[in-house]
Amino acid sequence: KQEVTQIPAALSVPEGENLVLNCSFTDSAIYNLQWFRQDPGKGLTSLLLIQSSQREQTSGRLNASLDKSSGRSTLYIAASQPGDSATYLCAVIIVGETSGSRLTFGEGTQLTVNP
Amino acid sequence: ETGVTQTPRHLVMGMTNKKSLKCEQHLGHNAMYWYKQSAKKPLELMFVYNFKEQTENNSVPSRFSPECPNSSHLFLHLHTLQPEDSALYLCASSQGARLARQFFGPGTRLTVL
Numbered sequence: 001k002q003e004v005t006q007i008p009a010a011l012s013v014p015e016g017e018n019l020v021l022n023c024s025f026t027d028s029a030i031y032n033l034q035w036f037r038q039d040p041g042k043g044l045t046s047l048l049l050i051q052s053s054q055r056e057q058t059s060g061r062l063n064a065s066l067d068k069s070s071g072r073s074t075l076y077i078a079a080s081q082p083g084d085s086a087t088y089l090c091a092v093i094i095v096g097e098t099s100g101s102r103l104t105f106g107e108g109t110q111l112t113v114n115p
Numbered sequence: 116e117t118g119v120t121q122t123p124r125h126l127v128m129g130m131t132n133k134k135s136l137k138c139e140q141h142l143g144h145n146a147m148y149w150y151k152q153s154a155k156k157p158l159e160l161m162f163v164y165n166f167k168e169q170t171e172n173n174s175v176p177s178r179f180s181p182e183c184p185n186s187s188h189l190f191l192h193l194h195t196l197q198p199e200d201s202a203l204y205l206c207a208s209s210q211g212a213r214l215a216r217q218f219f220g221p222g223t224r225l226t227v228l
Binding site: 004034036041044049102103104107 | 117119121150155156157158159160163171205207216217218219220221222224
């Protein structure tokens with residue numbers, strides 16, 4: 001059974017700092033990996049999706065890397081801002097036994113960026 | 116806005132009540148999903164529908180009954196729930212079920228008294 005772990009569970013940093021969020025998964029046979037952002041009481045916003053054949057994806061100040069062989073992904077946030085405060089979730093895609101597409105999530109990292 | 120809406124946003128119900136959660140997607144997708152997010156636990160997939168047909172039931176108790184009348188609408192009918200069913204219920208949709216990026220609604224915060 002695929003398990004996804006995110007470290008740290010919570011992180012508090014001053015504004016402007018560069019930071020790294022970590023995600024690890026137990027089964028390297030994934031199709032892709034997504035990073036999401038969740039604001040309190042709200043749904044998920046997809047930030048980056050990395051296909052299994054890719055090593056990284058970038059969007060603005062965000063950069064996500066993927067190392068399938070070691071079962072790891074990192075989300076790098078440059079020059080953090082208070083608006084980046086949210087919970088960041090990592091999820092891997094495995095294909096279910098039927099035609100469904102199953103996302104397996106980590107528990108998330110709660111990020112607080114202090115002004 | 117992701118193009119996926121959910122109503123109601125908040126719901127409080129007793130254990131003997133019957134209620135329904137509604138999800139609607141305006142993205143032209145053909146796959147829809149229900150997820151449960153409990154405190155201090157990862158999101159859990161509950162159901163998957165692909166072209167209105169249920170393709171996955173992740174061992175969900177029968178007190179949760181999904182319905183997908185068309186590719187744009189998904190319901191979750193609730194009856195005789197337990198307090199431990201209190202959670203955030205998230206709906207998502209995707210274009211195609213296999214490997215596709217999923218777009219999430221804002222969720223319904225459910226409290227069972």
